[in-house]
Amino acid sequence: MLSLRNLVKVYPGPVSALRGVDLEIPRGMFGLLGPNGAGKSTLMKILSGLLEPTSGEVTLDGLDIVRHPEALRPHLGYLPQEFGFYPYLTGEAMLLYLLKLKGVTAPRGLKSLCAELLERVNLTFAAKRKVKEYSGGMRQRLGIAQALAGNPQLIIVDEPTAGLDPEERLRFYRLLAEVANERTVLLSTHIVEDVAMLCPRFAVIRQGRVVAITSPSEAKTSIQGTIFEGTASATELAELQRTRRVTQAVLFEGRNRVRIHSTGGDVPAGFERVTPTLEDAYLLMMKDTREASATSQQPPVVEAAREVAR
Numbered sequence: 667m668l669s670l671r672n673l674v675k676v677y678p679g680p681v682s683a684l685r686g687v688d689l690e691i692p693r694g695m696f697g698l699l700g701p702n703g704a705g706k707s708t709l710m711k712i713l714s715g716l717l718e719p720t721s722g723e724v725t726l727d728g729l730d731i732v733r734h735p736e737a738l739r740p741h742l743g744y745l746p747q748e749f750g751f752y753p754y755l756t757g758e759a760m761l762l763y764l765l766k767l768k769g770v771t772a773p774r775g776l777k778s779l780c781a782e783l784l785e786r787v788n789l790t791f792a793a794k795r796k797v798k799e800y801s802g803g804m805r806q807r808l809g810i811a812q813a814l815a816g817n818p819q820l821i822i823v824d825e826p827t828a829g830l831d832p833e834e835r836l837r838f839y840r841l842l843a844e845v846a847n848e849r850t851v852l853l854s855t856h857i858v859e860d861v862a863m864l865c866p867r868f869a870v871i872r873q874g875r876v877v878a879i880t881s882p883s884e885a886k887t888s889i890q891g892t893i894f895e896g897t898a899s900a901t902e903l904a905e906l907q908r909t910r911r912v913t914q915a916v917l918f919e920g921r922n923r924v925r926i927h928s929t930g931g932d933v934p935a936g937f938e939r940v941t942p943t944l945e946d947a948y949l950l951m952m953k954d955t956r957e958a959s960a961t962s963q964q965p966p967v968v969e970a971a972r973e974v975a976r
């Protein structure tokens with residue numbers, strides 16, 4: 667179990683990136699979902715021992731990570747947002763180099779471990795190819811291979827699917843799901859689909875605060891019967907955005923398909939009740955906490971947004 671207690675990070679400026687984060691993260695896959703700038707990378711860096719928090723406590727199975735970051739190393743695999751690969755090395759040479767850097771030991775030798783890891787992430791066929799020839803998905807799989815070295819109990823992945831095409835993304839999801847069978851995997855993302863596909867539970871983070879802790883099905887059930895969809899012209903859409911709680915507006919076959927949230931059942935003509943998606947639930951959580959912080963001197967609190975998830 668990874669436990670975070672009242673975690674605060676203030677950068678010089680001052681910028682409050684984390685404003686008191688409390689989380690209990692069990693084994694398996696756990697998502698951390700939030701918009702850009704919410705504080706996800708800051709949290710990931712603290713959890714991986716790369717950044718010191720201003721205050722607060724982090725423990726992994728009782729081990730104090732903040733006080734003893736060196737004790738965490740053998741238990742941690744980290745795939746950062748920007749991974750510095752050397753493009754002219756082969757995948758195999760790059761991985762070998764990373765394993766040496768990490769100080770990984772292997773009873774049958776590092777070369778043999780390298781081969782096992784490449785096999786595990788389905789890259790054996792590309793072991794001798796230069797990394798510059800790898801696709802985005804192949805690079806991410808190589809990143810997971812180095813994170814898996816040493817069989818860590820905690821793997822942290824920061825925005826891993828950004829820039830992957832749909833097929834690569836699906837393949838990467840499968841790999842992450844497999845990896846999470848045996849350990850804790852913390853997945854930070856701003857992509858709702860990542861969470862919908864992978865995470866039995868997730869936390870929503872906004873402006874350095876956890877605003878909800880829920881599961882995809884709980885979040886969708888909480889708004890069952892309250893989402894309506896219809897078509898609108900550009901003027902009608904502008905009016906809806908002013909007067910209604912619009913969760914999504916997308917162009918479909920050249921027309922605006924608009925989804926709105928309504929609890930009273932009073933909806934514009936032509937709008938029909940639809941099954942809620944996780945995207946609807948997430949966008950409502952974001953709206954609610956924004957509205958709460960706009961009307962209050964106090965920052966939005968966890969309980970306020972949890973109402974949405976109920």
Ligand SMILES: Nc1ncnc2c1ncn2[C@@H]1O[C@H](COP(=O)(O)OP(=O)(O)OP(=O)(O)O)[C@@H](O)[C@H]1O
Nearest residue numbers: 677678681683700701702703704705706707708709
């Ligand atoms: N080194 C730094 N110095 C000052 N402010 C910083 C620093 N790093 C991040 N911030 C600020 O802290 C806040 C949280 O940033 P962080 O990168 O953790 O968010 P994020 O959710 O990971 O977003 P993104 O996906 O865009 O990286 C932002 O306002 C950001 O501008």
